[in-house]
Amino acid sequence: MEFREDDEFRDLSKEDLLPRVPAGYRLSFLFVADREAVSNPEFPILVVDLRRERGRGFRAIPSTIQSIENNLSIANMDFFEFANAVDEDGVFRGFRKP
Numbered sequence: 001m002e003f004r005e006d007d008e009f010r011d012l013s014k015e016d017l018l019p020r021v022p023a024g025y026r027l028s029f030l031f032v033a034d035r036e037a038v039s040n041p042e043f044p045i046l047v048v049d050l051r052r053e054r055g056r057g058f059r060a061i062p063s064t065i066q067s068i069e070n071n072l073s074i075a076n077m078d079f080f081e082f083a084n085a086v087d088e089d090g091v092f093r094g095f096r097k098p
Helices: 014-020 062-073 079-083
Strands: 029-032 045-049 057-060
Touching: 014 029, 014 045, 029 062, 045 062, 045 079, 057 062, 057 079, 062 079
Parallel strands: none
Antiparallel strands: 029 045, 045 057
């Protein structure tokens, strides 16, 4: 994981941000703390796929970010598994117990 804070990216939409990610970027996903995240009490961070479904995104509460990063980084799980498990409002809050 690498962190980047740059005013150049401030207030960009996901659609504006994607073309700025270089081809062949070594990471397969982004976490974005955007205006929507910081203005919501749950701080739902935007998670964006950069590979298989480039541009597909969902939001995730901070307590789930480490699990998402760990599982995607070691290819233990795929992006779609998290994206398909979001609540009705598009936010991933963890997997529901059966």
